[in-house]
Amino acid sequence: MYKFIERRRDKQRAVPMQVLALGFSRTGTTSMRIALKKLGYNETNHGFDVWANPLEMEMWTEAINAKFYGKGKLYGRAEWDQLLGDYMAVTDMPHILFAKELIEAYPEAKVILTTRNVDSWWKSYHDTIGSALNSLIRDITVRFDTTNARKAREFWHLASLAMFGTTNVTEEVAKKRYLEYYDEVRSFVPADRLLEYRVGEGWESLCQFLEKGVPTEPFPKTNDTKTFQNHMKRLTVSVWGRLVRQLAMPAFLVCCACFAFYYAGGIRIFI
Template identity: 30%
Template sequence: MRIIGVGFGRSGTLSLRSAIERLGAGPCLHMQDLRSGDQAERWKRVADGARVDWREIFDGWQATVDWPACSRWREICAAFPSALVLLNYRDFDGFYRSVERTVWAVRQAARAGTLGPRPDGLVPPPAFRHVIETLIWQEDFQDRFEDRAWMERMYADRIAAIRQEIPASRLVEWRLGHDGWEPLAKALGVPVPTEPFPHLHDTDEFRVQAGLAQSAT
């Protein structure tokens, strides 16, 4: 593993995956990759608390961003001590609003039976939904997503813990809306690309792809 992304999803992770692969550090695992049954089953074992061989879990990958891996950041960073640790983040208000209108909205619509079909016709495997429910809603957010004050404290405390526990020599910080290629390229020791930094999967795009009604960001 070359890069371990430890920041939550909805913090530029799909754009980061594209950038990491453009810089030669891919392939990079992202939650979207769990829509294949094999990857989802691997991570279901993790979500269920099984003891796993992280090298087996990440077989075929050189990097990871987003959920599910960010939920197990301590274990994964310990398993790959030579990998860079990417702390991607954004301001809390932007993070909360994005989660509320994307993954939370999907969860609520699915529970209410109002989630429409995906435009691509893809039906994620049951293990995919199990991983999301277990790692995001039960573990990371402790079933308290609607408690905004608690979420804000948790979010700040988590970022502080990462900064405290990961040596500065390994840590690469990247802030959505502020940083582009430079922190990644510098850490990897490669030239900064001349093309614009990727901008993928904003709230509207997510909602359309997930079967939710499109609305303004």
């Protein structure tokens, strides 16, 4: 099942884990990733990194299966170092599935909870991640894709099931889990180690908490709903474009063969 994990079994932590930004997806986690990099946390692991890295996806899958489905060994500090040893900070999904485990594994790391109004969060989630996961056209698309897209889609379905406990993520289910999650994380972290950062606050509270100077440029704002939707459209077009190119030559050769067969048969009949 796993092709890549063995490459990381003996890996040690290369840099200290300093920040655990454990806000729910669609609470400015992409902007937080950029902000942390600007503040010197140059290696910040985000869901986008997991999406693009089959090895990381396999290890997260192993961790999810162990925690939520009783398959395999639960991850401890050694396994987290193997997976996240090159990173100084983390944010986004699937990291939030292991908030308690990461907080316990890295007691020296500061914890940031990016937050937003639950109704605003649900609308953003529903129009982006929720829509993408429930899209029939994207399910069909990845079935024809020979790249990482199919495995990535399977992985995010698994992660979503682990987070919400159901594939039928209604507004009621999602909002309930959202509020429960924040209460859980608050109970895991001493107050002096935790910053609750509301999306749109700017640099000041974040820099004060992390004891960093305030940058002169505005706080980053990226991956809004429109950007996410456009990205998914481009991904779908890219997959279908690649499929068409892959099928064009075989289709051409089949047509040539059919024409040659028909033409040769026609000659024989005429003779």
